Amino acid sequence: MTDKRDDIDWSLTTWEGSRRAQLRHALTLTLRERLEAAEGMADIARRFEEMRERGEFTIARPDRPEPRAESAPAAREPARRCDSNE
DSSP states (O other): OHHHHHTOOGGGGSHHHHHHHHHHHHHHOOHHHHHHHHHHHHHHHHHHHHHHHHTOOEEEOTTSSSOOEEEOOOOOOOOOOOOTTO
């Protein structure tokens, strides 16, 4: 068990170390892998938007003694697109 603990790169266990590791990994991705990742994130964003519109997201109520969930508000204005000419 001691040998396994010696193999841990403790510099990766901080926020900064984790971020650096993520950046190093991202730099190894091919263009195809980067585009696939972007498409996957866009799919997730669309799914979350659909869930938000249907009121399927839940929020925890910190003012209650035991955590319960209730529907999150579904109404939300879409973000305004920025025009670079403005």
